[in-house]
Amino acid sequence: MSGKITQEDLDFAIVDGRQSPTAAAVQRGVCRLLIHMGFAPLTEFSLKTGRRIDVAGINAKGEIIAVEIKSSLTDFRADQKWEDYLDFCDRFFFAVPMEFPRDVLPEETGLIVADQFGAEILRDSPEDRLPAARRKAVTLLFARVAARRAHLAIDSGV
Known part of the structure; x- marks a missing residue:
């Protein structure tokens, strides 16, 4: 990450806006759940x-959670990159709306059902602890992105 403010930084400072209304609702519920669990999303x-x-989350112990939102079966079938995230988190979850056909999701992952008001873990994720060097790298990246977004939320003229 360079010191330069990018368009991506500006795009995410306020609202992402790329996801469908269903995915945005699931994202909101997931973030509420993570906060309730002691994670900063x-x-x-x-x-x-x-x-x-x-959605990524980190807690006071430094545990890192990754959440992949799937708004529909078509979305799930079209996007099979979820395994690429496993090397960057301690626990991995799929988050889906209530009507999603859950039987298609891999059993070896966590499962969250969410809407715009909240979320619930239906299946916990197995824990696979990150190596120390990877944890440090992901934590530092997380902190820098979060701090940059927080600053841009109050001063978008940078």
Whole structure:
């Protein structure tokens, strides 16, 4: 991440706006759940690999959660990059709306059902602890992105 403010920084400072209304509702509910669980959520978190996690969260112990939102069966079938996120989190979840056909989701992942008001974990994610060096790199990236977005929310003229 360079010191220069990018268009991506500006786009995410206020509202992402790229997702469908269903995905936006699920995202809101997931973020509320993560906050309730003691995690600080960050939406559309871009990794060094170029992949973007729909919602990432970090807690006071440094545990990192990744959440991939799937708004429909078509969305799930068209996008099979979720395994690329496993090396960047301790726990991985799919988050879906209530009407999503859950039997198609991999059993080895966590499962969250959400709407705009909140979310519930239906299946916990197995924990696969990150190596220390990877944890440090992801944590620093998370902190820098979050701080940049917080600043842009109050001063978009940078």
